[in-house]
Amino acid sequence: MTTLKLPHPGSLAALAILGLVAGGFIALASFDGGAPPLPSIGPYLGRVLAFTVGQAALSTLLSLALGIGLALALARRSFPGRGVVLAALSTTMVMPTIVAVFAVFAVYGRSGWFAELLAFLGWKGSFSIFGYPGILIAHVFLNAPFVARITLDGLNQIPTEHWRLAAAFGFTPGQIFRHLDWPVLRAELPGIAGLIFLMCFKSFAIVLALGGGPSRSTLEVAIFEALKVDLDFGRVAWLALIQLAICLSLTTLMHWAFTRPPVGHTIRSLVRRPDAKNRRLMLVDAVVLAAGALFLAPLALSVLTGLRNIPDVVDADLLRAFGTSMTIAMAAAFIACVLAVALASAARRRRLVLRSPRMAALYDVLPDALLAMPPFALTAGLFLLIQRFGDPSAAGFILLPLINGLAAVPFTYRYVAPRLLTAEERYGRVAASLGLAGWSKFTIMDWPVLKRPLAAGFALAMALSFGDFGIIALFGGTELVTLPYLLYERLGAYRLDEASAVGLVIVLVAFLLSHLSGRWSDARD
Amino acid sequence: MLAIENCRLTWPDFVADYSLTVEAGSLCAVIGPSGGGKTTLLHMIAGFETPQSGRLTFNGQNLLPLEPAKRPVAIVFQDHNLFPHLTVTQNVGLGLRPSLRLTDQEKTLIESTLDAVGLKGFDTRRPGEMSGGQRQRVALARALVSGRPLILLDEPFSSLDPGLRRDMILLVDALRRRRAVTILMTIHTPEDAADVADRMAFIADGRVAASGPPAAILHGSLAPRIAAAVSNT
Numbered sequence: 001m002t003t004l005k006l007p008h009p010g011s012l013a014a015l016a017i018l019g020l021v022a023g024g025f026i027a028l029a030s031f032d033g034g035a036p037p038l039p040s041i042g043p044y045l046g047r048v049l050a051f052t053v054g055q056a057a058l059s060t061l062l063s064l065a066l067g068i069g070l071a072l073a074l075a076r077r078s079f080p081g082r083g084v085v086l087a088a089l090s091t092t093m094v095m096p097t098i099v100a101v102f103a104v105f106a107v108y109g110r111s112g113w114f115a116e117l118l119a120f121l122g123w124k125g126s127f128s129i130f131g132y133p134g135i136l137i138a139h140v141f142l143n144a145p146f147v148a149r150i151t152l153d154g155l156n157q158i159p160t161e162h163w164r165l166a167a168a169f170g171f172t173p174g175q176i177f178r179h180l181d182w183p184v185l186r187a188e189l190p191g192i193a194g195l196i197f198l199m200c201f202k203s204f205a206i207v208l209a210l211g212g213g214p215s216r217s218t219l220e221v222a223i224f225e226a227l228k229v230d231l232d233f234g235r236v237a238w239l240a241l242i243q244l245a246i247c248l249s250l251t252t253l254m255h256w257a258f259t260r261p262p263v264g265h266t267i268r269s270l271v272r273r274p275d276a277k278n279r280r281l282m283l284v285d286a287v288v289l290a291a292g293a294l295f296l297a298p299l300a301l302s303v304l305t306g307l308r309n310i311p312d313v314v315d316a317d318l319l320r321a322f323g324t325s326m327t328i329a330m331a332a333a334f335i336a337c338v339l340a341v342a343l344a345s346a347a348r349r350r351r352l353v354l355r356s357p358r359m360a361a362l363y364d365v366l367p368d369a370l371l372a373m374p375p376f377a378l379t380a381g382l383f384l385l386i387q388r389f390g391d392p393s394a395a396g397f398i399l400l401p402l403i404n405g406l407a408a409v410p411f412t413y414r415y416v417a418p419r420l421l422t423a424e425e426r427y428g429r430v431a432a433s434l435g436l437a438g439w440s441k442f443t444i445m446d447w448p449v450l451k452r453p454l455a456a457g458f459a460l461a462m463a464l465s466f467g468d469f470g471i472i473a474l475f476g477g478t479e480l481v482t483l484p485y486l487l488y489e490r491l492g493a494y495r496l497d498e499a500s501a502v503g504l505v506i507v508l509v510a511f512l513l514s515h516l517s518g519r520w521s522d523a524r525d
Numbered sequence: 526m527l528a529i530e531n532c533r534l535t536w537p538d539f540v541a542d543y544s545l546t547v548e549a550g551s552l553c554a555v556i557g558p559s560g561g562g563k564t565t566l567l568h569m570i571a572g573f574e575t576p577q578s579g580r581l582t583f584n585g586q587n588l589l590p591l592e593p594a595k596r597p598v599a600i601v602f603q604d605h606n607l608f609p610h611l612t613v614t615q616n617v618g619l620g621l622r623p624s625l626r627l628t629d630q631e632k633t634l635i636e637s638t639l640d641a642v643g644l645k646g647f648d649t650r651r652p653g654e655m656s657g658g659q660r661q662r663v664a665l666a667r668a669l670v671s672g673r674p675l676i677l678l679d680e681p682f683s684s685l686d687p688g689l690r691r692d693m694i695l696l697v698d699a700l701r702r703r704r705a706v707t708i709l710m711t712i713h714t715p716e717d718a719a720d721v722a723d724r725m726a727f728i729a730d731g732r733v734a735a736s737g738p739p740a741a742i743l744h745g746s747l748a749p750r751i752a753a754a755v756s757n758t
Contacts, residue, residue, distance in 0.1 A: 159605035164573050165619075170594025175623045183610045 010346020013339050014366055017406065021373065024381025028237040031384055045242070052218040055132065055207070056200035059139035063196055064189070066140060067147020070292045072181065073285035074148065075155045076276050086152070088300065089145040094460070094514040095507065096467025097205040098484045099303060100138045102491060102503045104129060104210060106302035108137060109496075113298060130212025138206040141299045143196045144292075150192055154184045166274050173275040194254035198247060198371060205469040205484075209491060219243040223376045228474060233380065240377030247372030255368050306504030313501040318486065322505070325466050325482040328400050333412075333461035335405025337454055340412035343367060344420045345446070352424050367413035375403050379471045396475035400482075404465040411464065412457035415521060416450065423449045456521035463513035467506050527675060527707060532569060532579030534731075541565055541731030542579075547709060547724065549584060549674070552701055554718040554739070555711040557728035558754035563711040566728065567677045570709070571600045583675055599668035603680040606664035607652040613639065613663050614648040620671035638666045641700065658682075658689045665697070669704060676701075678710040687714075694718055714755060715743055727751060 070089075074082065108114045108129045115127075129137070158180055166176055204220040211217055217225065219239055226235045275281055347363035350356050379399050386395045423446050431437075431445045469484035476485035483506050490499035527547040534541045541562045547553045555563050568574045570581065572593035581588045588596050599620065607616045617635045618627050627635070639647060642662040652660055661681055668676045678697070682690040694712075698721040701708050712718050715725065719739045726736035727747055735747055743751065 161602040161605035162608065164568075164571070164593070164600070164602070165606070167573065167593040168571060168598075168600055169619055169623045170592070171623050179608050179611070179619075183608070 008346050008349065009342040010344075010349070010363065013342035014346065014363065017339070017366065017370070020382065020402075020406075021378060023385060024378045025237065025240070026381070027384040027388075028233050028240070028377060028381040031233040045239070047215065048217055048219055048222045048239075049242070051216055052201055055135050055139075055218070056197050056203070058132070059136055059143065059200040059203075060193055060197045062136060062140045063143035063147055064193060066144040066292060066295070068151055068185065069288040070144065070148040071151035071155060073288045073292075074152055075181075076273050076281060077285055077289070086149070089149045089152075090518075091511055091514070092142050092145040092300075093149075094463045094467065094510045095142055096469065096484060096510060097138070097142065097203070098209075098469035098487050098491075099467065099503045099507050100142050100299075101206055101209045102487065102496075102499050103141065103299040103302045104134050104138050105491065106305065106496060106500065107298045108134065111496075113302070128212070130210060131216050134210035134212070135203070135206055135216075137299075138210060139200050139203065141296065143199070145296065147192055147196070148292075151185065151188060154188045155181060158184060163273060171274065173278045173281055176273070176275045191254055194250055198250050198254070201250075202243070202247065202374075204376075204473075205488075208473070209488070220374065220376065223374060223380075224473060227376060227380050233384070236377050236380055240374040243374045243377075244372060247374075248369060251368045251372045252365070255365055303500070303503055303507050306500035306502070309497045309501035310504065313498050317481070318483075318502070318505075321481045321483045321486045324480065325484070325506075325509075328404065328482065329462040329466040331401035332404035332408060332465035333458045335401060336408035336412045336461040337416075337458050339405070339409050340367065340416045340457065341420075341450070341454070343409075344413060344417040345442075347417065348420050348424050352421070352428060364417070367410045370406055371410050373406060375407060375470050376474065378406075379403055379474060393479070396480045400472060400475065400480075401465075403471055404468055405461070407468075407470075408461035408464050412454075412461050415453040415457035415460075419449050419453050420446060452520050456517040456519075459513045459517035459520065463510045463517065466513065467510045526584060527570070527709070528580070528582045529566075529570075530580040532576035532581055534565065534569065534574055534576050539731060543569070543728075543731075543733055545726055545733045545736060547707060549707050550701070550705050551723040552698060552708045552710065552718075552721060553724040553726060553736075554715065554722035555709060555726050555728055556713075556715045556742075556751065556754070557734075561729040561754075562731040563728050564679055565731070567600065567679050567709065567711060570596075570675075571598050571677055572596050597673050598675045598677060599671045599673040600677040600679065601661070601664045601668050601681045603683055606667075607660055609652050611651070612648065613644065613650050613652075613655075616652070616663055617667045617670055620667040635666075635670055638670045639663075641669070641703075642666045642696065658685050658693065661685070661693065662696075665700070669700060669706070673706075675707045675709070678708065680711050680713060682717075683713045687717075690714075690717055694721060697721075715739070715751060719743060729754070 074085070106112050110126070110128075118125075162180055166180060171179065201218070202220050203218055204224065207216070207218045207221045208224065211221065214225065219242065223236050223239045223243070226232045226239065343363050343366060347360045350363060351360035382399055382402075383392065383395050386392055386398065427445050431441050436444055467484060469488055472480070472482050472485045473488070476482070476488075483502060487499055487502040487506065490496075490502060526549050527545075529543050529545045532541075532543045539562075543562075543566055545553075545566075555566065557563055565574060569576060570588070572588070572591065576589070583597055586597070588598075608619075611619075614632070614635055615625055617639065618625050618631070621627065621631050621635070636648065639645060642665050644659065644662050644666065647655070647659070647663075652663070655663070664681070665678075681697075682693045685693065694717050697708065697710070700706075710718070710722075718725075722739050724736060725739040725742040727734045727742055727750070729750070734750075735742055735745070737745075
């Protein structure tokens with residue numbers, strides 16, 4: 001008698017993801033007689049594409065320049081408060097984009113701090129931050145600290161022996177850069193640059209709020225407008241397909257370029273860099289650190305002004321939005337963790353047990369490919385499916401956690417996959433000889449080493465989802481309000497005081513979650 | 526002659542106080558338990574650590590005020606001696622000129638030194654394509670090429686297997702005789718160097734507990750402590 005053999009949960013997870021994406025696209029493209037031919041939207045598409053690529057490229061270049069400058073300056077210098085600066089740099093990784101939008105308004109808006117400063121100095125002109133300036137400021141604010149942090153972690157991996165050799169050979173600062181810093185930068189930069197370009201390419205909230213008109217929209221915003229304003233599903237299908245193609249090529253490239261997993265925390269190398277004594281570099285570093293502080297600190301601090309307005313905004317609406325955001329974030333994190341564990345254990349089985357590294361690599365690529373997913377188009381497609389088979393009024397409650405969960409899989413996967421591999425390498429043979437398999441193998445062999453990284457991944461996924469202002473822009477309304485949506489509404493009404501308080505609440509929750517995540521991932525088992 | 530007189534270094538949890546003399550042109554093997562201060566001694570001579578008091582001279586020259594790069598000292602570490610993005614020739618060339626703008630004469634010197642350490646024809650290889658023993662030979666070649674008369678080797682061969690380790694120590698011995706350099710070498714297993722070292726120094730708790738001919742050290746009153754130090758780590 002043959003027994004029916006269940007497929008591996010990882011295969012089911014992969015099939016489910018691919019099925020959802022394919023189903024969404026088919027629903028979009030076949031709606032209302034199918035998509036119009038591409039040339040009919042050609043000129044419009046060209047404009048959108050040019051702006052999307054242009055702002056992403058500029059944002060990436062500026063973020064890299066400031067980030068690398070800061071990393072080198074921080075690597076060379078030690079000063080009181082350096083630890084605080086490093087901790088602050090890591091926080092923008094989970095800074096919600098909609099809060100960054102608020103910060104740009106508060107500092108560079110029409111009545112922001114910068115305008116006040118200019119007025120105080122006697123300047124009577126006016127300026128607008130809409131378009132490139134606002135978008136670039138927000139993107140660099142979010143990404144330059146990330147670049148600085150990752151690069152600094154890389155620089156701190158330089159073996160102490162190399163610093164001693166540099167001192168023993170009497171390297172000049174130029175030679176130190178060439179032989180010690182540059183090899184690190186060259187290894188790290190393609191991956192970081194690719195990731196930032198991708199994030200800015202897909203940028204939604206920042207471009208929607210700071211773009212200042214339909215002529216300045218990214219593909220993501222164009223998809224949103226086609227959905228919300230024109231209900232043109234055919235155009236959505238085309239835009240999404242193009243976005244998916246570009247982002248998939250990028251993520252595939254990056255997958256091969258970015259091999260070193262990001263290191264969580266930094267151990268300052270005990271050796272003092274020999275170039276720290278160079279006068280010219282002291283000046284350069286002072287200028288870079290001052291410029292970085294002048295640019296980043298006001299934006300970061302503007303969020304804190306919300307503190308005094310919190311009593312004014314705490315009402316039933318806010319509490320309900322808080323509860324909704326929390327629920328969605330937990331559901332999304334749960335989805336992200338289950339998918340990551342299923343995919344990672346399938347990848348591990350392929351790699352170590354079945355010895356087929358190519359199939360394993362496919363499982364490894366899938367989470368990164370999710371970075372390329374266009375969330376609005378997928379949401380719209382799935383919405384059409386739900387509408388066909390069920391109650392569309394519930395769609396938001398299903399789709400928000402699902403899409404946010406899928407978007408968090410690339411991050412949870414990074415926490416989970418390495419630990420699962422290590423567990424198999426260490427105990428796989430013992431487990432096999434004891435006959436452990438399936439659920440018992442998971443609970444006895446994997447769970448003990450997995451629970452901390454999984455908790456860390458869960459908290460990070462929650463942080464990302466909690467602050468996300470993405471597809472809630474489609475579903476938000478009287479029925480469904482999250483905190484980021486509330487913030488967007490207040491910003492739209494120019495009620496900056498209330499916005500500051502809501503923004504602070506979002507940031508505090510997101511930071512608390514990411515702090516927990518960091519502690520759990522640092523701890524040794 | 527290398528002369529170390531009461532060089533004292535203090536940390537919150539460790540105090541070192543070294544006194545030792547090494548004849549010019551000789552090979553001195555430094556042994557002792559790990560954490561006892563062997564590496565710190567070498568780092569102090571190279572200029573990575575500064576003693577609060579004491580005297581440190583080589584052939585009469587006071588080393589203490591000199592930057593690491595200005596000292597007549599070359600150092601080889603246990604690991605990470607080579608820059609992975611540079612070829613063998615470039616890695617050795619750093620010992621001559623950090624700018625790597627090498628003259629033809631210098632290139633010939635590098636080639637002949639690589640030959641001397643048994644790496645003929647390896648010039649364009651990169652560290653990633655070589656074995657651990659070959660990489661340490663490159664580091665050794667770099668120390669020789671720099672023309673510095675005092676070479677410090679910090680557990681240079683501890684990560685190699687015993688047969689290879691012995692070959693490398695014999696190579697070091699042959700090279701120092703041919704080139705008349707002074708060598709101070711920390712080692713983990715004293716037997717490896719018992720017959721080639723002129724002197725042996727036993728360091729524990731930040732002090733040179735004893736120094737003298739290898740036979741006297743290994744079979745003297747310290748023998749039980751040495752055996753314990755070797756078996757413990």
